[in-house]
Amino acid sequence: MKKFTLLLSCIDRPGIVAAVSSFLHHTGLNILESNQFGDLKTGRFFMRVAFTTADPTVDVKQMELQEKFKEISEQFEMDWQLFDMNINTPAIIMVSKFDHCLVDLLYRCRIGTLKMDITAVVSNHDTARELVDREGIPFHHIPVSTDTKQDAEAQISKIIAETGAELVILARYMQILSPEMANSYPGQIINIHHSFLPSFKGAEPYSQAYHRGVKMIGATAHYVTPNLDEGPIIAQQVVPVRHDMSVEDMIGAGQDIEQSVMAKAIRAHTEHRILLNEGKTVVFD
16 A cells, blocks of 8 residues: 655645645545644744545555645645655765764664665775675765865765765754755755754864853754754754763763764654755754
8 A cells, every 4th residue: 555745835825735635635645644734923833734646556656646635735835845655765874983873773673663765985994894894785985184175075975976866964964054054955855963952063072062061962953054063953852961970971972862863863754754944944743
């Protein structure tokens, strides 16, 4: 049985939900899940609908549905996308020396709890090669320096194109992407930053937190934009800090929530639960 998800946003006005629901009903489709949000400040309306065929013997084509829905989308001037939920999102993971998020994502994909197919792993270090090779996933060692950054990003873009990746995951990839690279994949690059943004942006956030004497540390998954650590936030989590914890203690505690937050953000993205709302996100959990 085929399952689809419709994501849409438009100027808020009466009749949107009724029009979408009526369309699905008259097309012989059955709603499994429906979420909506009207932003009173921006005047925008956001909606996610998961649905399937009412008759499991009927084969519904994605292209046919898209063509039929055009009339309603034009009537309400919608920005919209339709996804076939039987197809996993192809993704590449980029990592540096810290591999805890990579290990967690490999495991989650292996047991099928993320709707994602890892098409390649890219690293500026060679340390994760054996781990990735055991999973049967192509590993690409691409060193990065100030002089080679442009060429390195060109290689990465080539891998993205050749593997058909629709998502790029920066799983503690400790290199700053160029504005050109970030702008090439809007809403397609997710980064895990090891602080509760907007606090402690940039390098060594645990050290920054330690010297500031905070009572909690956090992790933030966000979409990448040209502005460092300022992209739309998808998921966050915090953990308490005691007065006797060292920087190393904070790093250990933080790594657990980095894995959790990263997975939560990727799940929301690959299940098509996220809509961009200016510099923020609407996440239908």
